[in-house]
Amino acid sequence: MSKIVEGASEMRRENTDAGHGTARIRVASDSQANLALSSALLWCHYVLDRFNETRSAPF
Numbered sequence: 001m002s003k004i005v006e007g008a009s010e011m012r013r014e015n016t017d018a019g020h021g022t023a024r025i026r027v028a029s030d031s032q033a034n035l036a037l038s039s040a041l042l043w044c045h046y047v048l049d050r051f052n053e054t055r056s057a058p059f
Contacts (some may be wrong), residue, residue: 005039008040011035052053
């Protein structure tokens, strides 16, 4: 799971300065956008599943 998060953050930082709010507009390809969305959804589903597992009865 940590590799997915690291990869998404690296994709975000690629070809940018170290700071946020750069003046230029970045364009992502459709495949990059789909990968970012899919990885975010996967992470959210995992976190929600883990949350529900800890709340369920221990039997």
